Amino acid sequence: MKLVANLKLTPTPAQERELRLTLARCNEACNWLSERAWETKTFRQYDLHKLCYQAVRAKFALSAQVAVRCIAKVAHAYKLDQKTQRAFRKHAAHPYDDRILRFVCDEKVSLWLLSGREKIGYVGSDHQRQLLEHRKGEVDLMFVRGQWYLAAVCDFDDPKLLTPEGxxxxxxxxxxxxxxxxxxxxxGAKVQAYRERYAKRRATLQRLGTRAAKRCLRHISGRQKxxxxxxxxxxxxxxxxxxxxxxxxxxxxxxxxxxxxxxxxxxxxxxxxxxxxxxxxxxxxxxxxxxxxxxxxxxxxxxxxxxxxxxxxxxxxxxxxxxxxxxxxxxxxxxxxxxxxxxxxxxxxxxxxxxxxxxxxxxxxxxx
The missing domain is CATH 3.30.420 (Nucleotidyltransferase; domain 5)
Structure with missing residues (x-):
């Protein structure tokens, strides 16, 4: 079975600036690749790699493996259908593999950034650290609500089912x-009270419609969920x-x-x-x-x-x-x-x- 371990990164201010620049550059490259794929109707990863690999490396100053990951990301986005051109947000999640990411110890991870390799601290629960022992495949770098995370897919064998007595x-x-x-x-009384409280608060702020009200709506967004x-x-x-x-x-x-x-x-x-x-x-x-x-x-x-x-x-x-x-x-x-x-x-x-x-x-x- 597969589970995802979400690890929160704790970068310094300088490292955070580099993370923002790196994520923005990678998604800019993905948008450029998506345009080339759409124009030439080239959606398979192998064909897109052959068409754009050298150009995307030269244009965006990416390392070899980062360029490969960008091409794979665009090709995967078109697997669902080829009816609409795919576009990527400035700080959309980006995949890393073992060639551009390495867990140095229980507290730090080494990541490829535009300025070079950086060792960035991370925090996680004991449960998440146990899951990391079964990490397999890519790790996604994510920027969510002002915080940086690594989402690692962990794959391990299913345990033997017990023989139930009822x-x-x-x-x-x-x-x-x-x-x-x-x-x-x-x-469910606690959940219902929480739901009613935030529904009333959202309605009041939406009725006001001021800049401060909209800022508050963004601040409380997702709390009920x-x-x-x-x-x-x-x-x-x-x-x-x-x-x-x-x-x-x-x-x-x-x-x-x-x-x-x-x-x-x-x-x-x-x-x-x-x-x-x-x-x-x-x-x-x-x-x-x-x-x-x-x-x-x-x-x-x-x-x-x-x-x-x-x-x-x-x-x-x-x-x-x-x-x-x-x-x-x-x-x-x-x-x-x-x-x-x-x-x-x-x-x-x-x-x-x-x-x-x-x-x-x-x-x-x-x-x-």
């Missing part, structure tokens, strides 16, 4: 971001840890295209479209893969309306958002917890390995 069903929601079949609920991403990371980590500790697989519902299927009134529409279930599912899947925990995707239809005791499916079984009460047998439970239990049972049935293990019973025994 399934942990996870129900995604808006009031409760996630609820598992063991009864643990991850409330980063907070929601942080919360999804925390929730996914706890869910995977619970499954690994209990030797359970994870059952998730397939909510793809749910926004197109579900109808919501105007008051609920904004909240529905801010729902980050796809990101949370992706985080759970890659963390589970690293931990060797199997993940099963199931059909979400009627999971919140089905009674686990008698099997009755009825819209009236869920009179309120949080309450489940079967109209047939009277069984009652928290609605999200009930749905998570149904997901766990469906995930167990989906996997042939659980046919003889009575996995749903294992989950039910933990619920009591």
């Amino acid at each position: 399934m942990l069903g996870v129900d995604f929601g808006i009031v409760n971001i996630a609820t598992d079949s063991l009864g643990e609920r991850y409330c 980063r907070f929601q991403k942080y919360e999804n990371h925390c929730i996914s980590k706890r869910i995977v840890s619970t499954a690994e500790r209990s030797r359970l697989g994870i059952g998730l519902e397939n909510l793809k295209h749910i926004r197109a299927r579900v109808k919501a009134n105007k008051a609920q529409r904004k909240r529905l479209h801010n729902w980050g279930f796809a990101q949370l599912r992706a985080f759970i899947e890659y963390k589970a893969k690293r931990a060797g925990v199997p993940v099963v995707i199931v059909d979400p239809r009627n999971t919140s309306r089905e009674c686990p005791a008698c099997g009755r499916i009825d819209k009236a079984n869920r009179p309120t958002q949080s309450e489940f009460r079967c109209v047939e047998c009277g069984h009652s439970n928290h609605a999200d917890h009930n749905a998570a239990g149904n997901i766990a049972r469906r995930a167990a049935v989906t996997q042939p390995m659980f046919a003889h293990k009575c996995a749903p019973c294992a989950v039910e025994s933990r619920q009591l």
Whole structure:
């Protein structure tokens, strides 16, 4: 599997100026190459290299390997289609390989710049440093919101999947971001309060429309998104840890295209479209893969309306958002917890390995 380690560079003021100049020069060269490729309809890397290698080196004073990376970057940009001419921002990310980048130690990296090789410090967590042991391929130099980063792709073998003793069903929601079949609920009140706070603040600043208001909008841009991403990371980590500790697989519902299927009134529409279930599912899947925990995707239809005791499916079984009460047998439970239990049972049935293990019973025994 592949993961990306983002390392923050700590350049001196002089090194930062050189980094800006280098990134601007490389993207200027890429734009020139893109023009030549568009004019001559030469999009393959080999053909573009043969056509422009000497010229781009002479025109932009680039080293041999940097010129090769620029050509590869332009050719890769045209792989999607050749219908529009590609253009690159002044400080767009640029790839480095082992010929123009080298990690000197745990604190410094040697980079090619226009002025020559520079050793620049970087910081990263212990987790990121462990990932670097599996670094493979190119490293992207990025300039994001005034900060410099290196994005290193790390490729390592998938761990052996454990043999689960049951399934942990996870129900995604808006009031409760996630609820598992063991009864643990991850409330979304904090995320909703943060979302409402920043929505109100953005509306006020946009209504003002002054230069100071626009500057403030740029300053707070992305905060809500980063907070929601942080919360999804925390929730996914706890869910995977619970499954690994209990030797359970994870059952998730397939909510793809749910926004197109579900109808919501105007008051609920904004909240529905801010729902980050796809990101949370992706985080759970890659963390589970690293931990060797199997993940099963199931059909979400009627999971919140089905009674686990008698099997009755009825819209009236869920009179309120949080309450489940079967109209047939009277069984009652928290609605999200009930749905998570149904997901766990469906995930167990989906996997042939659980046919003889009575996995749903294992989950039910933990619920009591």
